[in-house]
Amino acid sequence: MLWEENMVSSVTRLAAGLAAIAGVASLSAVEPVLAQSSVKIGYALSRTGPNAGGAAVTTLPNYEMWVKEVNAAGGLKLGDKRVPIEVVQYDDRSSAEEAAKALDRLITQDKVDFILPPWGTGLNLAVGPILNKAGYPHLASTAVTDRAPELAKRWPNSFWLLGTSAGASNTLVELLVKLRGEGKIGDTVAMVSVADGFGIDLSAAARPALAKANFKLAYDKTYPVGTQDLSPMVNEAKALNPDVFIAFSYPPDTLGLTEQARIAGFNPKIFYTGVGTAFPLYKSKFGANTEGVMGIGGWSGDSAAIKDYLARHKAASANGAEPDRWASAVTYASLQMLQQAIERVGKIDREAVIKDLQTGTFDTVIGKVKLENNLPTKHWWVGQWQGGEFYGVGPASNEGARAPVVPKPAWKAP
Amino acid sequence: MSPTQIAALAAGGAGLVVLALLPFYIDAYYLSLSISLLQFTVLATAWGLFSGPTRYVSLATTAFFGVGAYTVAVLGELLAWPLVLLIATAIGALMALIVGISTLRLSGLHFVIFTFGLAELVRQLVIWYEVNKTRVLGRYVFVDITQSDIYWQLLALAVAVFVIGWLIARSRLGFALRIIGEDETVAKHCGINVTLAKVTLFTISAVFITLVGAIMAPRWTYIEPSIAFNPTISFQVVIMALLGGAHRLWGPAVGSIPLTLLFEFLSTRFPATSTLIIGIVFLLIVYALPSGVVGLWERVSRRKPEPPVAPQVQA
Numbered sequence: 001m002l003w004e005e006n007m008v009s010s011v012t013r014l015a016a017g018l019a020a021i022a023g024v025a026s027l028s029a030v031e032p033v034l035a036q037s038s039v040k041i042g043y044a045l046s047r048t049g050p051n052a053g054g055a056a057v058t059t060l061p062n063y064e065m066w067v068k069e070v071n072a073a074g075g076l077k078l079g080d081k082r083v084p085i086e087v088v089q090y091d092d093r094s095s096a097e098e099a100a101k102a103l104d105r106l107i108t109q110d111k112v113d114f115i116l117p118p119w120g121t122g123l124n125l126a127v128g129p130i131l132n133k134a135g136y137p138h139l140a141s142t143a144v145t146d147r148a149p150e151l152a153k154r155w156p157n158s159f160w161l162l163g164t165s166a167g168a169s170n171t172l173v174e175l176l177v178k179l180r181g182e183g184k185i186g187d188t189v190a191m192v193s194v195a196d197g198f199g200i201d202l203s204a205a206a207r208p209a210l211a212k213a214n215f216k217l218a219y220d221k222t223y224p225v226g227t228q229d230l231s232p233m234v235n236e237a238k239a240l241n242p243d244v245f246i247a248f249s250y251p252p253d254t255l256g257l258t259e260q261a262r263i264a265g266f267n268p269k270i271f272y273t274g275v276g277t278a279f280p281l282y283k284s285k286f287g288a289n290t291e292g293v294m295g296i297g298g299w300s301g302d303s304a305a306i307k308d309y310l311a312r313h314k315a316a317s318a319n320g321a322e323p324d325r326w327a328s329a330v331t332y333a334s335l336q337m338l339q340q341a342i343e344r345v346g347k348i349d350r351e352a353v354i355k356d357l358q359t360g361t362f363d364t365v366i367g368k369v370k371l372e373n374n375l376p377t378k379h380w381w382v383g384q385w386q387g388g389e390f391y392g393v394g395p396a397s398n399e400g401a402r403a404p405v406v407p408k409p410a411w412k413a414p
Numbered sequence: 415m416s417p418t419q420i421a422a423l424a425a426g427g428a429g430l431v432v433l434a435l436l437p438f439y440i441d442a443y444y445l446s447l448s449i450s451l452l453q454f455t456v457l458a459t460a461w462g463l464f465s466g467p468t469r470y471v472s473l474a475t476t477a478f479f480g481v482g483a484y485t486v487a488v489l490g491e492l493l494a495w496p497l498v499l500l501i502a503t504a505i506g507a508l509m510a511l512i513v514g515i516s517t518l519r520l521s522g523l524h525f526v527i528f529t530f531g532l533a534e535l536v537r538q539l540v541i542w543y544e545v546n547k548t549r550v551l552g553r554y555v556f557v558d559i560t561q562s563d564i565y566w567q568l569l570a571l572a573v574a575v576f577v578i579g580w581l582i583a584r585s586r587l588g589f590a591l592r593i594i595g596e597d598e599t600v601a602k603h604c605g606i607n608v609t610l611a612k613v614t615l616f617t618i619s620a621v622f623i624t625l626v627g628a629i630m631a632p633r634w635t636y637i638e639p640s641i642a643f644n645p646t647i648s649f650q651v652v653i654m655a656l657l658g659g660a661h662r663l664w665g666p667a668v669g670s671i672p673l674t675l676l677f678e679f680l681s682t683r684f685p686a687t688s689t690l691i692i693g694i695v696f697l698l699i700v701y702a703l704p705s706g707v708v709g710l711w712e713r714v715s716r717r718k719p720e721p722p723v724a725p726q727v728q729a
Binding site: 047048050089090091093095096097098100101102104105107108109121122125126128129130133134147154195196197200201204222224 | 441442443444445446447450538541542544545546549550551552554556630633634635636638640641644646678681682685688689
């Protein structure tokens with residue numbers, strides 16, 4: 001390795017710096033001169049930094065599995081021949097600036113044919129203008145933003161598949177209204193939320209929705225990211241004896257709150273936690289105690305397509321890892337949509353592919369998808385663990401929605 | 415002015431014109447890379463303005479950078495761009511004054527730790543305010559500023575930081591600071607108002623860093639505290655300035671350019687292990703080059719009879 005052998009001499013380090021310039025410059029000299037012998041697909045994901053965990057569970061396994069599957073079938077079907085996918089990938093180090101630079105590099109240096117988006121709301125927004133300017137389709141499947149409709153208008157090449165935080169909160173409140181109407185719950189709600197993007201947006205949308213539906217918000221507390229001791233909040237909420245407990249939480253607190261509620265014997269009729277409830281980790285940690293727990297996300301666990309996807313995901317991951325029950329399937333579906341759009345167009349014509357994504361109907365693991373104004377019309381917002389699977393229960397009008405189990409069964413000793 | 419000075423000035427002017435015309439001739443990626451280079455050059459030079467002569471190691475770069483970015487996130491869509499930059503300048507200066515007056519009496523090590531904590535403190539304050547007052551976290555920056563505009567603003571800022579740095583070095587303030595850096599007690603006995611000198615320079619340096627944050631913000635569309643107050647920026651800037659040599663005005667730039675290119679090269683070629691390699695490079699710089707490339711160059715050129723180390727042939 002050039003770097004390690006000569007590190008000691010500072011003069012050579014300067015030379016190494018120059019070599020780096022030459023290395024970067026030489027990238028531009030590598031031009032694809034051959035006819036379309038491969039479809040170049042590029043992505044920059046957070047392999048390091050705070051976003052690495054999310055990207056490693058939800059995004060990377062799906063990208064890798066999709067590429068493997070497409071190439072095993074001979075490649076993408078362009079006209080009457082199959083062309084294999086070639087991947088160019090970078091680490092954005094969880095930084096918006098690095099993500100922007102990596103995408104500029106993919107577009108102008110590597111000249112990739114298509115780009116798969118980064119993980120998370122912030123990075124998807126950071127790369128939005130770049131993909132828009134260069135005319136690449138942008139299928140954001142891990143971004144939850146209330147500005148999704150506005151962004152889709154601003155950048156017609158962008159598709160916001162995971163929905164808005166208002167959608168998440170409103171669906172939850174609709175479900176509560178329905179259950180109250182059936183006499184299954186009363187109207188006292190305790191809510192806690194993490195003081196970060198997700199918790200703030202969702203609680204901000206839930207407060208007016210709950211008030212409008214005449215729920216009594218008996219407890220409303222925000223806690224900082226990384227709070228270790230969650231027992232005071234759980235005990236305070238328990239003392240108020242609410243019918244519904246809502247936590248707009250992040251994975252560590254989702255696990256912590258569930259554990260504390262179990263220890264304190266706090267068993268409201270509805271127990272809802274945030275990001276992480278849909279993770280396979282949640283099931284492996286709480287086992288039978290997951291029964292009846294509600295959370296954000298969910299999928300049509302009874303559908304053959306989802307069952308098949310789950311099996312393939314387990315087989316494709318090195319350690320048999322399961323996908324999460326929320327954005328994973330949406331991410332995989334976004335790749336199927338891209339593939340179907342490319343194959344329908346039959347050539348590398350990004351403008352036509354964008355057009356097809358805007359207007360076409362797609363057959364995916366999450367069912368038939370037809371976008372309206374670049375947004376899906378259906379999302380799973382409320383899921384519930386039932387018999388070891390996290391089924392979508394809200395909106396109730398979704399195909400494959402299960403009836404919620406209310407009241408939640410009592411916690412068992414682990 | 416002597417003929418050599420005129421020639422140097424003319425060369426500098428010509429170089430500047432070339433740099434200013436660059437966005438018309440390069441593609442989006444090289445523009446991106448040039449923006450990175452300019453960003454770190456201004457940050458490292460501004461850092462060196464204060465930390466070079468005083469030898470106080472500041473890890474507050476990201477605090478000021480983030481404040482600049484956040485100013486744009488809050489006001490970017492409401493006010494005209496020059497006004498936003500002006501307000502960012504004022505906020506950066508005010509914060510530097512408060513921080514400077516309250517902490518620059520601390521000795522070296524305490525100052526390092528304080529500045530490291532400052533970034534986290536400001537980040538938590540922003541979060542607290544957004545959570546409890548505005549109830550939004552994550553702001554959108556939709557302003558009509560192209561990548562070329564960002565480049566030109568950074569270029570102008572780079573010129574400004576060098577001109578001001580040059581002027582300071584030739585002023586009474588610069589002289590006072592060099593004495594403070596050598597021995598603060600001696601400086602006090604010479605009748606130098608040590609605190610005033612340090613706070614003034616700290617504020618000038620912080621204003622430049624704040625402005626870089628403000629100018630860069632429109633590049634990301636979306637700002638939240640974890641994006642704006644990214645602690646790695648503080649460390650990168652320190653290491654760049656150390657590689658170049660912080661005791662000369664142009665030293666940090668000598669470090670920022672090769673290191674930015676090196677980081678870029680590593681994340682292109684070794685995406686999975688680049689962070690590890692960067693860590694090793696950091697260690698090597700601190701151990702092998704305590705006074706930077708500039709310091710080494712000065713040592714080598716002073717030792718005339720001994721020929722400089724011959725560069726090894728690359729494998």
